[in-house]
């Protein structure tokens with residue numbers, strides 16, 4: 247811990263004060279040989295378990311072929327294969343395309359760029375309690391001042407927030423029943439926030455993560471989709 251404190255900035259926060267030396271499937275072993283059940287799973291990205299044989303084999307096979315070319319310099323087929331698979335399994339009938347990038351924040355930034363360019367509008371509406379990343383735009387979209395945004399201003403322009411539909415009990419949605427969520431209700435909410443004609447996109451977590459691991463009320467999401475459709479607004483689903 248002393249070495250971590252000296253070498254790594256405080257921003258790289260950790261939940262439990264242990265250093266892992268190895269892991270097998272769902273079990274983590276720390277440097278003192280304590281064994282833990284891994285409920286965190288790298289925040290849900292190790293769903294096939296640690297050191298999964300197939301994953302280890304695929305990484306090893308690829309490492310023997312070539313390490314990295316940067317797809318923008320020289321292409322390779324596996325990039326296209328992954329894109330094809332993701333396009334196939336993403337729900338909906340419309341044509342899909344996949345762009346692979348380095349991080350969630352970078353994905354969000356690019357989604358906002360695409361929405362602005364496509365619609366020719368600039369405002370983005372996010373939701374309170376959401377988390378969208380640690381870059382300037384990601385932070386601005388994040389609907390939580392403390393601890394994420396505090397002291398890092400000024401934030402990026404043209405970002406607005408609505409109350410979180412995942413946590414209606416603590417905000418202005420408290421008196422609403424799910425069936426009352428309509429496109430008109432969204433219009434009412436926006437009246438004091440931003441002109442509808444300026445909005446390029448809504449960005450929302452279908453399952454709120456950092457804000458409490460809460461699924462959205464689907465009738466709110468449906469109302470948002472209808473409203474977005476009617477006003478040439480895109481909907482960005484942050485499922486990172």
Ligand SMILES: Cc1ncc(COP(=O)(O)O)c(C=O)c1O
Nearest residue numbers: 349350351377378379455484486
């Ligand atoms: C919902 C959501 N959006 C964006 C991000 C940012 O992803 P990254 O840390 O890979 O930049 C996260 C990270 O946890 C996230 O949970």
